[in-house]
Amino acid sequence: xxxxxxxxxxxxxxxxxxxxxxxxxxxxxxxxxxxxxxxxxxxxxxxxxxxxxxxxxxxxxxxxxxxxxxxxxxxxxxxxxxxxxxxxxxxxxxxxxxxxxxxxxxxxxxxxxxxxxxxxxxxxxxxxxxxxxxxxxxxxxxxxxxxxxxxxxxxxxxxxxxxxxxxxxxxxxxxxxxxxxxxxxxxxxxxxxxxxxxxxxxxxxxxxxxxxxxxxxxxxxxxxxxxxxxxxxxxxxxxxxxxxxxxxxxxxxxxxxxxxxxxxxxxxx
Amino acid sequence: xxxxxxxxxxxxxxxxxxxxxxxxxxxxxxxxxxxxxxxxxxxxxxxxxxxxxxxxxxxxxxxxxxxxxxxxxxxxxxxxxxxxxxxxxxxxxxxxxxxxxxxxxxxxxxxxxxxxxxxxxxxxxxxxxxxxxxxxxxxxxxxxxxxxxxxxxxxxxxxxxxxxxxxxxxxxxxxxxxxxxxxxxxxxxxxxxxxxxxxxxxxxxxxxxxxxxxxxxxxxxxxxxxxxxxxxxxxxxxxxxxxxxxxxxxxxxxxxxxxxxxxxxxxxxxxxxxxxxxxxxxxxxxxxxxxxxxxxxxxxxxxxxxxxxxxxxxxxxxxxxxxxxxxxxxxxxxxxxxxx
Numbered sequence: 001x002x003x004x005x006x007x008x009x010x011x012x013x014x015x016x017x018x019x020x021x022x023x024x025x026x027x028x029x030x031x032x033x034x035x036x037x038x039x040x041x042x043x044x045x046x047x048x049x050x051x052x053x054x055x056x057x058x059x060x061x062x063x064x065x066x067x068x069x070x071x072x073x074x075x076x077x078x079x080x081x082x083x084x085x086x087x088x089x090x091x092x093x094x095x096x097x098x099x100x101x102x103x104x105x106x107x108x109x110x111x112x113x114x115x116x117x118x119x120x121x122x123x124x125x126x127x128x129x130x131x132x133x134x135x136x137x138x139x140x141x142x143x144x145x146x147x148x149x150x151x152x153x154x155x156x157x158x159x160x161x162x163x164x165x166x167x168x169x170x171x172x173x174x175x176x177x178x179x180x181x182x183x184x185x186x187x188x189x190x191x192x193x194x195x196x197x198x199x200x201x202x203x204x205x206x207x208x209x210x211x212x213x214x215x216x217x218x219x220x221x222x223x224x225x226x227x228x229x230x231x232x233x234x235x236x237x238x239x240x241x242x243x244x245x246x247x248x249x250x251x252x253x254x255x256x257x258x259x260x261x262x263x264x265x266x267x268x269x
Numbered sequence: 270x271x272x273x274x275x276x277x278x279x280x281x282x283x284x285x286x287x288x289x290x291x292x293x294x295x296x297x298x299x300x301x302x303x304x305x306x307x308x309x310x311x312x313x314x315x316x317x318x319x320x321x322x323x324x325x326x327x328x329x330x331x332x333x334x335x336x337x338x339x340x341x342x343x344x345x346x347x348x349x350x351x352x353x354x355x356x357x358x359x360x361x362x363x364x365x366x367x368x369x370x371x372x373x374x375x376x377x378x379x380x381x382x383x384x385x386x387x388x389x390x391x392x393x394x395x396x397x398x399x400x401x402x403x404x405x406x407x408x409x410x411x412x413x414x415x416x417x418x419x420x421x422x423x424x425x426x427x428x429x430x431x432x433x434x435x436x437x438x439x440x441x442x443x444x445x446x447x448x449x450x451x452x453x454x455x456x457x458x459x460x461x462x463x464x465x466x467x468x469x470x471x472x473x474x475x476x477x478x479x480x481x482x483x484x485x486x487x488x489x490x491x492x493x494x495x496x497x498x499x500x501x502x503x504x505x506x507x508x509x510x511x512x513x514x515x516x517x518x519x520x521x522x523x524x525x526x527x528x529x530x531x532x533x534x535x536x537x538x539x540x541x542x543x544x545x546x547x548x549x550x551x552x553x554x555x556x557x558x559x560x561x562x563x564x565x566x567x568x569x570x571x572x573x574x575x576x577x578x579x580x581x582x583x584x585x586x587x588x589x590x591x592x593x594x595x596x597x598x599x600x601x602x603x604x605x606x607x608x609x
Contacts, residue, residue: 048505074507085364085499089552093279098498102507107491108555132278154506 001026001190002047002077002158007056009039009046016042017214020056026157027188029180031201031222034211035235040194041082041162043211047192048079048160060158074102077158078151082166082194084143086136092146093131096121099153118153125149125179141172148179159183161193165200173200180204198226198239198252210234223250286556289549293563300567301346304574305338309581336468344467344531345573345587346566347479349538351528353565354486355521356539357546357557361493362517363424369540370525373431373518376536377438378408379529380460384442387456388449397459398474398530405526408434413518424500427518462535462588464573471531478527483562485520490554493517497552535569535588537595542568544602568594 002024009017017039024030032040045051047058049065058065060076068076078099087095099121100114101107110118122128125145130138135146144164151159161180165173181204183189195201201208202222210218210225212234218225231239231252240255305317316330320339352370359368370376382404386396412434416426442460446453492513495503500510525539545568546560572590579585 045501050501050504070504070509071507074505077505079501079505081499081501084502085497087497087552089547090497091279091282091551094551094553095498098494098506101491101495104491106488107494129275131275132282 001028001061002192003057003059004047005057005059007043007046007058008054009042009051010054011042015214017046017053020214020216022047022209022216022219024158024190024192026190027184028190028206029184029204030190030192031205031208032192032194032211033198033201033208033226033234034217038211038234039214040211044079044160044162044192044194048077049073050079071102074154074156076156077160078154078156079160080147080151080162080164082162082164084147088136090135091132092127092135092138092149093118093122095135095146096127096131096149096153099150099155102154117155121149121153124152141168141175144168144172144176148176152183156189158190158192161191163194163196166196173197177204198231202226202249202252226250226252228255282551286550286553290556290560290563293546293549293560293567297346297563297566297570300570300574301342304342304570305334307574307578308333308338340469340472341464341467341573342570344471344475345464345570347472347475348464348528348532348535349542349565349567349569350562351475351479351482351524351565352535352539352569353542353546353561354483354558355525355528356565357543357554357561358486358489358493358517358521358524359539360543361554361557362496362514362521363428364496364499365424365428366544367540368428369537370521370529371435371534371536371539372428373522374408374412374434374438375405375522375525375529376534377435377442378404378406378411379526380404380534381438381442381445382407383459383533384445384456387459388445398471400530401533402526402530405529406522408438409518409522409526413515458586459533461586462533462591463576463584463586464532465577465584467531475527475531478523482520482524482527483558485516486524486558489513489517489520490558493554493558497554533586533588535591537591537599538565538568538572541595541598541602545598 004020004022007017007020020043032043034040042051046053049068052066060068060073065073097110097114097118100110100117103114104110119128122131125148127142127145127149130142135143138146148164165176168176177200180191180193183191205222207220208222208225209216210230217234218230227241228239231237238255239252241250241252243250302314302317306312306314310329310333312330312334317334320331320334356369359370359373360366379401382400383397386393386400390396412427412431415430415434446456492508495506495508498506504510528535542565543557543561546557546564550556550560569587569591572594573587576585576587576590
């Protein structure tokens with residue numbers, strides 16, 4: 001589906017990515033992890049074709065990304081950056097309908113298939129009842145869902161998301177995680193997403209890439225990458241990776257902070 | 270609210286937009302007819318219609334309406350259309366509600382070129398329109414050239430460069446005017462903008478640019494819709510950002526440059542007409558571009574009619590009227606925005 005070989009990227013003289021190798025198979029969910037400034041978002045922008053790598057190759061279904069036109073890329077991969085432009089005077093339906101742009105010639109008319117896809121995306125993100133509402137008037141969670149619906153209306157095989165759950169409350173965070181999982185399971189889409197929360201990566205990813213200072217520090221299934229020592233080396237934190245009964249994947253908790261009950265017992269004793 | 274009601278509301282929104290455009294078009298058509306009657310000499314509708322049907326070929330009505338009022342009215346409408354469409358394009362592509370032709374240097378460039386002609390080639394007033402047009406385009410090219418570098422090619426840099434270039438050119442204009450204070454009155458009234466005495470030669474000067482510019486602007490409108498989502502999202506929706514930004518800015522510059530070259534620097538129309546239209550048809554440029562054009566025509570024709578009739582026989586520069594009417598409306602928009 002997507003293959004990256006020995007990718008280098010620099011902003012001016014500042015090296016941001018170095019010798020990145022990455023593969024994504026159809027129907028795979030991949031998370032990019034790493035501390036702030038490790039190059040996750042920059043890597044995602046390179047994959048989306050928004051930034052041009054200084055060296056290395058990116059191939060999308062066998063075609064070099066740099067040989068493809070903007071519209072051709074947009075029909076194969078969609079990208080949602082973190083934190084969107086505030087849009088005024090635009091209703092949810094219009095925002096989601098913009099997702100059909102790469103499939104239209106001049107952009108003046110929508111085909112019946114375009115309309116069906118927009119309606120599907122609205123229904124899928126449970127937004128149909130808000131279709132007429134102004135995007136600016138929605139709550140943070142609803143607005144993020146509207147943007148995700150726009151990306152879904154683009155109907156691409158590969159979906160790139162930059163921190164899709166940031167600023168959302170826990171329910172909306174989990175809703176987005178469910179969507180990511182369902183995109184893979186029901187639609188066999190490939191999703192590459194940046195997460196800050198290790199447990200989110202643990203919950204939905206097939207594989208994770210852990211970045212440190214612009215290089216791939218470790219990659220593989222989340223259980224093998226997210227370990228005490230790797231977290232210490234990459235983030236400088238002491239993390240405890242616990243197996244919990246009835247939970248299908250491990251959870252990561254801070255090792256240095258004792259839960260409230262332990263603290264209270266200690267104080268009492 | 271359930272899905273069916275949402276669908277109904279959406280259909281109502283679409284209908285409202287079509288009706289708004291229709292009303293603006295009808296309003297403009299009516300206003301165009303009405304203003305032909307008005308002036309120092311008032312005519313009846315029958316007399317005005319007679320001018321077009323040819324039933325009163327040599328009358329005073331034909332002299333005044335056909336040779337004076339009709340070309341001036343057409344010039345006013347086209348100048349208004351050009352400025353408003355240009356402003357709408359710029360507000361969209363720069364994602365800046367304060368953007369107007371003024372912001373990318375159109376007025377300052379045209380102003381400096383026009384003042385230079387008046388001072389260095391006095392008596393050759395026929396040079397004015399082409400010089401002002403060239404000055405406007407050069408100023409925009411300078412602004413765009415300064416920000417052409419990859420990392421500077423952002424909307425904020427373009428706006429900042431526009432402000433800097435405008436300030437520089439305006440300072441040179443002021444300097445020239447002070448050093449050559451004999452000609453200052455003519456120059457000053459040109460800078461304020463006006464449509465007095467614009468005959469058929471001016472109509473032919475601007476008509477081609479209006480037709481072509483509006484047509485290109487309409488073709489580009491769906492692309493501007495993508496700019497509104499931010500350049501990264503637009504780009505990942507298939508938009509070639511640099512190509513279309515250049516095309517849109519050139520179109521805006523040609524529209525505004527041709528307007529300024531026939532009417533001087535008229536403020537506020539390019540800024541407020543798109544905002545007024547947005548209140549009616551929303552931010553979808555497939556409607557907003559054409560709506561802004563109609564609104565610009567309406568505004569400038571109204572302002573010009575006020576300028577030439579209210580204080581007659583004295584005539585005010587139309588730029589004064591647009592600013593006097595425009596500034597309070599802009600404050601209204603500001604307070605309305607706060608209240609949300």
